[in-house]
Amino acid sequence: LITICEDRPFAMAMRYNGGTCAQSFNSQIGTDLFRCLDFQGGPPSTEGELSYIVATDIKGNGIIYHADFVPVGGEFTLADNGNNVEANMNITIYSSSDTSASNILQTLIYHSSCSRNLFLKDRFGSVQLVLFVSEDQGLISCFFNATFSYDIISNGNFSAELISLVSITNLGVFNLTDRVIGNTLEPGFELNVEETIVIDLTVRQQYTALTTLTGRSPDGVVCRATDLLSFVAGNPLPPVIPTLAPTGSPTGTPQPTPDPLTTPCNLDADINCRVIEGQNTNCRGLNTPQALTCLGNDNPTVLQFVYTGGNCDDSVNDADNFDCEDSDGGPNNRATVFIEMSRGNDEYFSGIVNLRELIVVAAEFENDMEVIISTVENGGAGDELQNMEIDTRCREQDDLTLLNTFGALQLVGFQNEPTGAQSIFATVRIEYIVENRGRLPADLTSAVSVGEYAGTRELVSSPITFGLRDEEVVGFEEMRLNLIDVSMDPQSFSLSITGVGTGGGPGCSDTANFEFLVA
Numbered sequence: 001l002i003t004i005c006e007d008r009p010f011a012m013a014m015r016y017n018g019g020t021c022a023q024s025f026n027s028q029i030g031t032d033l034f035r036c037l038d039f040q041g042g043p044p045s046t047e048g049e050l051s052y053i054v055a056t057d058i059k060g061n062g063i064i065y066h067a068d069f070v071p072v073g074g075e076f077t078l079a080d081n082g083n084n085v086e087a088n089m090n091i092t093i094y095s096s097s098d099t100s101a102s103n104i105l106q107t108l109i110y111h112s113s114c115s116r117n118l119f120l121k122d123r124f125g126s127v128q129l130v131l132f133v134s135e136d137q138g139l140i141s142c143f144f145n146a147t148f149s150y151d152i153i154s155n156g157n158f159s160a161e162l163i164s165l166v167s168i169t170n171l172g173v174f175n176l177t178d179r180v181i182g183n184t185l186e187p188g189f190e191l192n193v194e195e196t197i198v199i200d201l202t203v204r205q206q207y208t209a210l211t212t213l214t215g216r217s218p219d220g221v222v223c224r225a226t227d228l229l230s231f232v233a234g235n236p237l238p239p240v241i242p243t244l245a246p247t248g249s250p251t252g253t254p255q256p257t258p259d260p261l262t263t264p265c266n267l268d269a270d271i272n273c274r275v276i277e278g279q280n281t282n283c284r285g286l287n288t289p290q291a292l293t294c295l296g297n298d299n300p301t302v303l304q305f306v307y308t309g310g311n312c313d314d315s316v317n318d319a320d321n322f323d324c325e326d327s328d329g330g331p332n333n334r335a336t337v338f339i340e341m342s343r344g345n346d347e348y349f350s351g352i353v354n355l356r357e358l359i360v361v362a363a364e365f366e367n368d369m370e371v372i373i374s375t376v377e378n379g380g381a382g383d384e385l386q387n388m389e390i391d392t393r394c395r396e397q398d399d400l401t402l403l404n405t406f407g408a409l410q411l412v413g414f415q416n417e418p419t420g421a422q423s424i425f426a427t428v429r430i431e432y433i434v435e436n437r438g439r440l441p442a443d444l445t446s447a448v449s450v451g452e453y454a455g456t457r458e459l460v461s462s463p464i465t466f467g468l469r470d471e472e473v474v475g476f477e478e479m480r481l482n483l484i485d486v487s488m489d490p491q492s493f494s495l496s497i498t499g500v501g502t503g504g505g506p507g508c509s510d511t512a513n514f515e516f517l518v519a
Contacts, residue, residue, distance in 0.1 A: 005114035013131035018045035033111035057086035087113035154185035260503025266438030278426030296418025304413030309333035436466035
């Protein structure tokens with residue numbers, strides 16, 4: 001049984017299991033290739049409950065692999081008219097066909113090109129890979145349609161009226177009575193009934209079917225016949241991911257070996273943009289915050305602040321119970337301070353913070369918190385500069401509104417159940433990627449990136465050798481975007497590469513461009 005995807009597919013099938021990101025199980029966890037975020041408690045997990053699922057490329061090229069309702073327990077196909085899928089894919093689960101940010105239940109990205117480890121049964125949040133189709137490997141699936149064939153023969157010397165046919169299996173009870181009732185078999189005649197079952201080939205198990213046929217003779221005597229079928233099918237998945245498939249890839253007629261002296265190399269340039277901190281995973285899906293104030297009487301689970309260095313008199317908010325007191329002149333734009341956030345014995349945050357630094361605090365916030373800002377002494381808190389009491393109940397009177405200032409802190413993000421994740425800032429990572437799509441090894445000799453923030457850079461100091469299907473991130477840049485900056489221009493990036501075959505053949509070149517704009 002083949003379980004590993006080794007060639008970029010042009011179609012995939014996913015099973016929608018529902019549930020949160022916590023059930024993810026794949027070899028991309030812990031890398032930059034996979035990211036999953038839940039909203040509003042995540043997708044449903046009740047069998048048959050519908051969700052609207054949208055799958056797209058993460059570059060924002062307008063490729064829609066799927067956009068429709070899918071029931072929990074159902075399957076859906078990812079395809080683009082026979083074209084190979086992009087190297088990275090975004091899948092977003094919505095509560096309705098209104099694909100606004102407020103209806104997102106889960107959004108995730110994963111690496112779909114099969115240049116990295118991708119296996120049947122891999123779980124990515126609420127979805128699970130169960131099938132892929134590629135040019136080299138063909139159709140590879142977890143499942144096989146098996147047919148139970150019931151051969152009914154009248155061995156007596158009189159006719160028999162069929163009354164019922166029931167087969168009890170470890171997959172369930174198949175009542176096939178409607179297929180036989182009303183039929184009368186004459187001596188020596190035969191009736192065939194078939195039932196198709198689906199076998200999961202990634203689970204090795206024994207299958208049994210105890211079948212009972214009931215009939216009646218012309219004089220009213222009821223007779224029964226039984227038969228027991230038992231067989232073993234399937235191979236287990238690899239016990240540890242990643243690993244090699246238990247059997248080799250399908251065989252076929254080998255293609256002629258290309259001549260390394262005359263065959264040009266085929267290096268492909270690509271640019272991947274991911275949101276590594278923010279309310280989305282897709283750069284082209286970045287939006288201005290949909291809600292400015294944390295409301296709903298549901299305490300936040302995340303608060304984001306920027307340390308501005310302001311004193312209590314610089315506070316701008318209408319919170320009823322906000323209290324602030326400066327000591328020793330207050331923070332007063334001090335470059336580095338020590339900040340502690342707590343409530344009683346519950347410590348939410350403690351650490352050294354620099355001027356204009358972003359502080360992301362994830363905690364089960366109670367109704368209020370104390371914030372102490374001090375000088376830094378020996379890596380810890382020194383003299384107190386500011387002490388604040390901030391209500392954190394997400395009520396109108398608490399005025400947890402984006403861009404409001406509380407002493408030396410400015411609120412720039414929050415998350416709770418009713419309003420979801422809202423933030424002024426998003427941190428994006430631009431990755432410059434090279435893949436060998438040729439049939440011979442190749443050397444990458446130059447890779448020039450042009451980015452909005454890093455400018456023009458040569459990413460290759462010495463040739464990099466790419467084996468068959470090798471893929472590598474040769475450079476990256478990260479930036480924090482202000483999502484409410486109306487003057488922001490489109491963010492544009494490019495990558496130009498050149499290479500040569502390791503066998504001395506003709507060179508090759510490629511260029512990739514990427515652009516996005518905050519909506």
